[in-house]
Amino acid sequence: MKKMLTTLFWPILKFFEVGQEPPNYKSSYRLALNVLGALFIFLSGVSAVSAFYSEVTIGAVIPIIVFFLVGLIALVIGSLGTNRAVAKIWGTK
Template identity: 55%
Template sequence: MGILFLFLSVVSAFAGYSVGQVGALIPVVVFFSVGLVAVVLGVLGSDAAVSKIWGIKK
């Protein structure tokens, strides 16, 4: 899931750069932040921490 958001941030950055709009940075920052949090939680977090973030009850 985190890799998908990181990929979306790269695609958004490319599209924003090609258009030349400063407002295109908003989705880049949001997608990158969510992707980074997801990757860090996936690598360093426990199953309980990940399920708490996503709201999944065991």
């Protein structure tokens, strides 16, 4: 299953997995990235529900899309990415 998902999300993963292995990677970076991704997916859902109930259509689409994409990328890198990709997200050198 992980191999299939890695193949599916390869366009996202290939951008973050180039370069050298970081010397100061910590496993807490991966956990924090997964929590951050889940938070952004939750914010996307909250934005969608509030937009539905307030009947705002076009103006509410941008935060929904942005929160969802940021959350998706964070969850993909946090769960499927290598240590190099996770460290590159956090900008550790």
